[in-house]
Amino acid sequence: MPANLTLFRQWTMLRMIPRAPAKIAVRDLQQQLRDADFNVTARTIQRDLIDLSTVFPLVSDDREKPYGWSWQRDASGFDLPGLSIPDALTLKLVEQHLRNQLPPTALDALQPQFLCAARVLNAMGESVTSRAWLNKVRSIAPLQPLLPPAMNEDCQRTVYLALMKDLQLTLRYKKRDAVQATLYPVVHPLAIVQRGGIIYLVCTFAEYDGVRTLALHRIREATVIYEKARRDTAFDIDAFIASGAFGFLTGPPIVLRATFQRPVAEHLFETPLSEDQVLESCPDGSVHVTATVAATRSLVFWLTGFGAAIEVHGPENLRAELKDTAMRMAARYQ
Numbered sequence: 001m002p003a004n005l006t007l008f009r010q011w012t013m014l015r016m017i018p019r020a021p022a023k024i025a026v027r028d029l030q031q032q033l034r035d036a037d038f039n040v041t042a043r044t045i046q047r048d049l050i051d052l053s054t055v056f057p058l059v060s061d062d063r064e065k066p067y068g069w070s071w072q073r074d075a076s077g078f079d080l081p082g083l084s085i086p087d088a089l090t091l092k093l094v095e096q097h098l099r100n101q102l103p104p105t106a107l108d109a110l111q112p113q114f115l116c117a118a119r120v121l122n123a124m125g126e127s128v129t130s131r132a133w134l135n136k137v138r139s140i141a142p143l144q145p146l147l148p149p150a151m152n153e154d155c156q157r158t159v160y161l162a163l164m165k166d167l168q169l170t171l172r173y174k175k176r177d178a179v180q181a182t183l184y185p186v187v188h189p190l191a192i193v194q195r196g197g198i199i200y201l202v203c204t205f206a207e208y209d210g211v212r213t214l215a216l217h218r219i220r221e222a223t224v225i226y227e228k229a230r231r232d233t234a235f236d237i238d239a240f241i242a243s244g245a246f247g248f249l250t251g252p253p254i255v256l257r258a259t260f261q262r263p264v265a266e267h268l269f270e271t272p273l274s275e276d277q278v279l280e281s282c283p284d285g286s287v288h289v290t291a292t293v294a295a296t297r298s299l300v301f302w303l304t305g306f307g308a309a310i311e312v313h314g315p316e317n318l319r320a321e322l323k324d325t326a327m328r329m330a331a332r333y334q
Contacts, residue, residue, distance in 0.1 A: 009038045010048055012084060023061050023068025036085050037130050085130045088120035092134060100194050103164040104157040141196055148197030149217040158222035159201055163189040168225035174218050181220045188229040191237040195246050244294030251295040257314040260287045264309045
């Protein structure tokens, strides 16, 4: 084993040893080290402990079985900086998947730990199970993946800071088709929501109560106003999301009635559209679906994606829209 890994193994082992009168047996240390991806013999552990006891206040209790090792009861406080392998793995996954959901102060505070986690994992061989885990787990979008838009990191940090501290903002925001950015002098941040690769600021403007959403990558300038933001105590981010706000809401909830060919309906048996979803098997093998869902553009895009494998029966306006889309698509391929 390379010298740096031997040192790291010994370091990890020292963390596992309790203070007297508690003790830990060599076989238990061996199992915990194996769980931490260090496959060593009991003889090696015993030899390490004897060597380490000449430097550290470690004692062996061999008065009665099971024999065990402890830090001396009266030893001065001793702390080992650094990360265990599970700590490093957890931090690496946090860095990969939660960067856009952490406030900037938390990210700044975690940056040294992120760097330390990378060093710990890089020191491990590719065959070490904890490091290999990073190449075994992925989170993917259910639809066509898109690259995230370019974002002004300073604006993102400013917005996150204002949200965390409940402060007002002044924003310059460039709408998708606009030539110039619009000035919003007073913005009250309520929440951050990430949908796919796009991050949205949920907020209200000035004295208006209507909740709005702004795509963070379209913010050109952001300035904190050091005055308390107005927060609606009745606002619930989960209820806001459930209302269909991020699916481009087009109206009140609807009762969807549709027939799916069996292969494309299979996932609805495990991941239903709604709490009241009803699935009925038809004589021809297809599946009839009834469910109350939010009327959103996302629903229309989702249904369109099934092509000829689905027929929407209602509501009538949704059926008419999909029929018109299908006819126009067919005309393009003439």
